Amino acid sequence: MSSPTETRASTALRQAQGSEAAGTTPAVHVAGLDREFRSKQGSVTALSGVDLDVAPGEFVSLIGPSGCGKSTLLRLVGDLDQPTAGTLEVFGKSARQARLDQDYGIAFQQAGLLPWRTVAKNIELPLALHKVGKAERAARVSELVELIGLGEFADSYPDQLSGGMQQRVAIARALAERPRLLLMDEPFGALDEMTRERMQNELARISAETGAAVVFVTHSIPEAVFLSDRVVVMSPRPGRIVQVVPVRLPGEARDDSVREDRAFFDAVAAVREALHGAPPPVARGVENR
Ligand SMILES: Nc1ncnc2c1ncn2[C@@H]1O[C@H](COP(=O)(O)OP(=O)(O)OP(=O)(O)O)[C@@H](O)[C@H]1O
Numbered sequence: 001m002s003s004p005t006e007t008r009a010s011t012a013l014r015q016a017q018g019s020e021a022a023g024t025t026p027a028v029h030v031a032g033l034d035r036e037f038r039s040k041q042g043s044v045t046a047l048s049g050v051d052l053d054v055a056p057g058e059f060v061s062l063i064g065p066s067g068c069g070k071s072t073l074l075r076l077v078g079d080l081d082q083p084t085a086g087t088l089e090v091f092g093k094s095a096r097q098a099r100l101d102q103d104y105g106i107a108f109q110q111a112g113l114l115p116w117r118t119v120a121k122n123i124e125l126p127l128a129l130h131k132v133g134k135a136e137r138a139a140r141v142s143e144l145v146e147l148i149g150l151g152e153f154a155d156s157y158p159d160q161l162s163g164g165m166q167q168r169v170a171i172a173r174a175l176a177e178r179p180r181l182l183l184m185d186e187p188f189g190a191l192d193e194m195t196r197e198r199m200q201n202e203l204a205r206i207s208a209e210t211g212a213a214v215v216f217v218t219h220s221i222p223e224a225v226f227l228s229d230r231v232v233v234m235s236p237r238p239g240r241i242v243q244v245v246p247v248r249l250p251g252e253a254r255d256d257s258v259r260e261d262r263a264f265f266d267a268v269a270a271v272r273e274a275l276h277g278a279p280p281p282v283a284r285g286v287e288n289r
Pocket of ligand 1: 038045046065072
């Protein structure tokens with residue numbers, strides 16, 4: 001686990017270098033991945049020939065026009081769907097085995113909390129389902145409510161929380177079993193801009209503190225740049241990777257000061273250029289905010 005003062009980028013770099021040196025397996029390994037959906041109406045090629053490795057501890061965002069296959073790729077990694085062709089490994093295992101081993105947590109745009117359970121009970125749900133003992137569950141929940149800054153709301157119900165607070169609970173629930181990988185599909189898509197930036201700051205801190213790798217789907221270029229070690233730019237359907245933009249931002253932590261930095265603007269411009277370099281219609285479904 002990394003120290004809170006160590007930047008996530010340096011953690012990821014150190015871990016990537018370490019894993020290379022030690023021959024450690026990547027968090028996610030995707031090679032020649034295809035996904036074709038077939039129906040009576042015809043077939044849709046959602047992904048074609050996708051190659052991607054995510055290092056342990058690395059934060060990677062997927063960005064691209066609407067319908068380019070971002071969610072499909074995330075769902076394949078999360079064993080919620082099966083590829084038509086290609087190789088997909090999570091920590092060197094099949095996606096199914098990684099799911100059974102609770103190697104990853106998932107958070108989507110809808111927080112998906114159970115309204116009849118309190119914050120604490122929602123967070124502890126995966127632990128309860130996996131028969132973790134009561135004392136250990138309580139200890140983990142109290143750690144997590146502190147991590148997400150909702151210690152005072154442990155006994156509140158979801159409808160007593162704002163959208164941002166609910167999303168933090170969903171993230172805590174995804175982290176409950178200390179996954180080495182988090183899969184996030186537009187988790188802040190439904191939030192207002194101010195809350196969204198606050199949540200981005202929190203997620204940057206949480207990912208640095210936990211050292212988990214993250215694969216993050218977003219439509220927002222600045223959000224992708226702010227959070228990521230690398231931004232994966234995808235083409236319109238059939239989704240392919242057109243460019244991978246490395247992000248190097250200064251400072252010890254990703255906080256609001258980073259958003260004013262020249263390196264941040266340069267990386268935003270690089271991602272935007274990569275998107276616009278793809279065949280039209282590239283702008284549809286991609287926000288510049
Ligand atoms: N279950 C399915 N059956 C048929 N087609 C599907 C299915 N799931 C996805 N698709 C198609 O695959 C393509 C990629 O969809 P996907 O949801 O992965 O795109 P996306 O990049 O996440 O889009 P958005 O940014 O709008 O959320 C789309 O054309 C979609 O219609």
